[in-house]
Each structure stands twice: as structure tokens, then as C-alpha cells.
Amino acid sequence: MNDAIRPVLAGKKALVVGVANDQSIAYGCARAFRNAGAEVAITWLNEKARPHVEPLARELEAPITGPLDVSVPGQLEAVFEQVRSTWGSLDILVHSIAFAPSKDLQGGLLDCSAEGFAKAMDISCHSFIRMARLAAPLMTEGGTLFAMSYLGAARVVPNYNVMGPVKAALEAACRYLAYELGPRRIRVHAISPGPLKTRAASGLKDFELLLNEAARKAPLGELVDIMDVGYACAYLATEFAHRITGGTVYVDGGANVVD
Numbered sequence: 001m002n003d004a005i006r007p008v009l010a011g012k013k014a015l016v017v018g019v020a021n022d023q024s025i026a027y028g029c030a031r032a033f034r035n036a037g038a039e040v041a042i043t044w045l046n047e048k049a050r051p052h053v054e055p056l057a058r059e060l061e062a063p064i065t066g067p068l069d070v071s072v073p074g075q076l077e078a079v080f081e082q083v084r085s086t087w088g089s090l091d092i093l094v095h096s097i098a099f100a101p102s103k104d105l106q107g108g109l110l111d112c113s114a115e116g117f118a119k120a121m122d123i124s125c126h127s128f129i130r131m132a133r134l135a136a137p138l139m140t141e142g143g144t145l146f147a148m149s150y151l152g153a154a155r156v157v158p159n160y161n162v163m164g165p166v167k168a169a170l171e172a173a174c175r176y177l178a179y180e181l182g183p184r185r186i187r188v189h190a191i192s193p194g195p196l197k198t199r200a201a202s203g204l205k206d207f208e209l210l211l212n213e214a215a216r217k218a219p220l221g222e223l224v225d226i227m228d229v230g231y232a233c234a235y236l237a238t239e240f241a242h243r244i245t246g247g248t249v250y251v252d253g254g255a256n257v258v259d
């Protein structure tokens with residue numbers, strides 16, 4: 001795809017959470033926003049992740065960078081304080097993070113522990129609500145919030161296990177947040193990409209089978225890449241999409257409509 005697109009997001013400011021490396025869906029979003037003229041703020045999980053993320057943030061000319069582990073009290077507030085003091089406002093937020101303890105993720109839902117379920121729900125879902133709460137006051141001119149979901153929210157996808165109910169909760173949270181934030185012209189989208197070979201995906205059993213199945217089913221006949229997801233989000237963040245909110249947008253070559 002030609003990267004030389006019109007700067008339809010010029011002047012917009014986007015906080016993108018979830019870049020681990022250049023395969024991350026969050027990186028595709030940040031790259032697409034940047035190609036469309038926006039400025040981006042980039043976070044890394046911790047010091048171990050930093051050397052992989054910092055060069056990407058530099059390449060994206062991010063004026064705001066820093067650590068963000070949503071399970072560490074105060075870090076989320078610190079990032080939003082940095083956004084407020086540097087930019088004064090925010091237009092776009094991407095939540096592209098997920099986690100479940102591996103023994104809870106690898107086992108079936110029946111065997112998922114209460115602690116594992118709570119941890120997966122907190123990091124993969126409730127943190128989006130916390131982000132929305134902090135982002136909304138900065139979105140004085142309206143804005144767009146994105147959370148990454150997956151087909152396993154709506155259907156049973158073998159081996160997706162505890163993440164199915166967690167993503168279902170995330171999609172429902174998007175609907176309720178869209179309802180509550182609509183009067184402030186803040187739009188909320190769950191984005192549901194087809195399977196992509198990323199670090200997070202490597203934690204899923206038989207992920208290769210899922211990739212093959214998605215490519216076989218997709219009416220468009222091929223897998224998606226992170227820039228497909230990024231450009232879909234970039235479009236939804238523009239004024240051209242100002243009356244779209246609350247839904248789950250599939251970026252999967254159409255695979256979700258085929259049984």
C-alpha cells in the first residue's frame with residue numbers, strides 16, 4: 001500500500017499504548033496515524049521492553065514517551081499528566097494491550113482461576129475504562145478511543161479460552177463508553193483484527209492453525225497486516241467517520257461473516 005496518504009490527521013494528537021516491537025498492532029496504528037499527519041505518544045511496558053520500543057518512538061518522532069504498566073499504581077496517571085503538560089489536549093487513544101497468566105490462558109475456561117480471570121480482566125479490559133476516564137477531560141474538541149478485540153469475543157474460537165469472555169467484556173465496555181461519552185463527541189470503537197503473528201499471539205496454542213483457517217475463510221482471500229488495522233483506525237479517527245461509534249469493526253478480510 002502507498003504510504004503517501006493525505007495528512008487527514010494533521011494537528012491531531014494520539015496516545016498509543018501497546019507497542020512491544022515493530023510487529024505490534026499498536027505500532028501499525030501509530031505508523032498509520034503518523035503517515036496521516038498526527039503526532040503520537042508512545043509508551044513501553046518496562047525497562048526490559050524499552051530498548052525495543054524507544055527506537056520506534058524515535059522513528060515516529062514521538063514528543064512524549066515513557067513507561068506504562070497499567071497494573072502499577074500511578075503510571076497511567078503519570079502518562080496522562082505528561083500528555084496534559086506537553087500537548088494540553090488529546091484527540092486519539094489506542095488501547096492495544098492484553099494479558100492473561102499463561103496457565104489460565106493455556107487451560108480451558110473451566111479451569112481458569114479467580115486470580116487469573118481477575119488479572120486478565122483488569123489488564124485487558126478495565127484498564128481501558130481507566131484510560132477513557134483520564135482521556136475524556138483532555139478531549140475538549142471530541143475524540144476517538146480504540147480498544148483491540150478479537151472474534152473470540154463473539155464466537156467460540158478454540159484455544160482462546162479466558163480471553164473470549166474478557167474480550168466480550170471489552171466490546172461491551174466500548175458500547176457503554178460510547179453511550180456515556182457520545183454527548184462529549186467522543187467516539188469509541190472496538191477493533192477486531194484477524195489473527196496476526198505478534199508476541200501476544202505466540203501465547204496461544206495452535207496459533208498457526210488459526211492463521212491458516214482465517215486465510216482460508218476470508219472472502220478477500222488473505223491475512224491482514226498491522227497497517228490494515230492502523231489505516232482502519234486512522235480513518236475512524238477522522239472527521240469523515242464522525243457519526244460512527246460504539247460498534248465492533250472487523251478488520252479481517254471478511255472472515256467473520258463466513259462459517
Ligand SMILES: NC(=O)c1ccc[n+]([C@@H]2O[C@H](COP(=O)([O-])OP(=O)(O)OC[C@H]3O[C@@H](n4cnc5c(N)ncnc54)[C@H](O)[C@@H]3O)[C@@H](O)[C@H]2O)c1
Pocket residue numbers: 017018019020021023024025026044045049068069070071095096097098099123148149150151192193194195196197198199200201
Ligand atoms: N495478534 C492477533 O492475532 C490479535 C488479533 C486480535 C486482537 N489482538 C489484540 O491486539 C492487542 C495487541 O496485541 P498484539 O497482537 O499487537 O501483541 P503485542 O505483544 O505486540 O502487544 C501486546 C501489548 O500488551 C502490552 N501489555 C501487556 N501487559 C501490559 C500491562 N500490564 N500494561 C501495559 N501494557 C501491557 C505489552 O507490553 C504489549 O505491548 C491485544 O489486545 C490483543 O488481544 C491481537
